[in-house]
Structure formats: structure tokens, C-alpha cells
Amino acid sequence: MAIGNVTPDSFYAASRLHNTDRLIAWAHQAVADGADILDIGGCSTRPGSTPASEEEEWARLEPALAALRQSLPEVPLSLDTFRPEIARRALKQFGPMTINDISGGCEAMYEVVHDFGVPYIWTLRGDLELPRKMPHLCALPGLILDPGFGFIGSTEADYECMRHMDELKQYGRPILVGVSRKSMLWRPLGLTPETCLSATQALQLYAIEHGATILRTHDVKETKQTITICNSLLLTSDSKM
DSSP: OEEEEOSSOOSSGGGBOOSHHHHHHHHHHHHHHTOSOEEEESSOOOTTOOOOOHHHHHHHHHHHHHHHHHHOTTSOEEEEOSOHHHHHHHHHHHOOOEEEETTOOOHHHHHHHHHHTOOEEEEOTTOTTHHHHOTTGGGSTTEEEEOOTTSSSSHHHHHHHHHTGGGGGGGOOOBEEOOTTOHHHHHHHTOOGGGOHHHHHHHHHHHHHTTOOEEOBSOHHHHHHHHHHHHHHHHHHHHTO
């Protein structure tokens, strides 16, 4: 899953797609590099940020989604939004797409997802028992579980959650991991979002080995290489069992 932000303030500057031409160029390159899904956000949710208004978020997303549907109509889209009305408007106007809700969810958002029958990324924010506590949500078709790295509360909590992430496999749902260039990587190393690509790939490799089936990433080409090598190792290991 390739990350594209039609925002001026996302934490990783290279992911900011300021105009339609840049957005379309990014999308074509991401697909060429191996992306299966394009994840588009119009409101930064980085820690400490002030969210754009609902009107501003939609003003950013509407032309972006229209351009992507026209230029790459067969490529699956994911909408990164925590606002149910934004999700409903996008689904009505542009058709089915995954809803990627980092907020942890609410009844209004569950209703939208149910009404349109689209995949829903449920961000657990570190609580790996939520699927057990709320089994009715596991009945949603296309439910994807996201541990919520970066939204748990601290770097230490992020890593503790990562150590136990494979507990989610018991629910039989796809597991999405989004650690790309996040502070849990660059802060301990004294780096920046721009300089922690290698650390990102190392943690993504660990995530694959412990149950991740979708990687949300800024760096599609490098992540595709990591996936390919990891799958080769896992297949080789399985063949020897």
C-alpha cells in the first residue's frame, strides 16, 4: 500500500502531493514499483498536528480522487480518513474503496462501511484484544486489522505492541502494518524521517515474519524488494520442514 498525501503538512515531506500532476506521476510510479493499493489522505494526523477542517479535507480529496479514477481506473484505492461523512461522500461519488480509519472507529463510520460493503482498516491503537472485546466488528466483510503503530502513545509502547503483534493472527484477518519512516524508527537512532529508510525496511521485515500481510509504505520499490526477499526465505524454510 503506497502512501500519498494531498496535504501540505504530512510528517514526511516527500509524500506531500501538492498538485494533480505530481499526484498522477506519483501514482503511476508507485504502481510501476509494485504497489497494489494507493492510500490517499487529505488531513494530516501526525502527532501534535491540528487537523484540517472537514471542508478543507474534502476540497483536497475530491479532485485527487477524480484524477486517480480517471488516470488509473483499475487500481484499488484506500481513503485515509477518520470522518464518516468524508468516507460516505467519497464512496458515493467515486465508488468502492478501502476506508483507512486511524481513529479507532465509531458507530457512524461502521455504519458507512456496512452500508457500502467496503473493506475497513480498523486501527487498534495498541489494544490487540479489541477484536475479542468487540466481535461484532469482526463480522464486517473485508475487515483489516492495524495494530496502530505511531498512535499508541510512546516509542516503547510501539515496540511492545510489535513484539506481540502475531497475536492478531488468531482472528484470521489481514494485518496491516504502517511503520514507514515513523518516529519509532528515527528517534531511537537520532535520525529524521528522511534518513531512516534502512530502519524502516528492517522493521517491515520483522512485521512480515510476524503476520503482516499488508505494508503501508512511502517507499514502494524498496518495500517490494524486502517482501520478495522475505517471501523467498519463508518459502525456502517451509520447503525444508
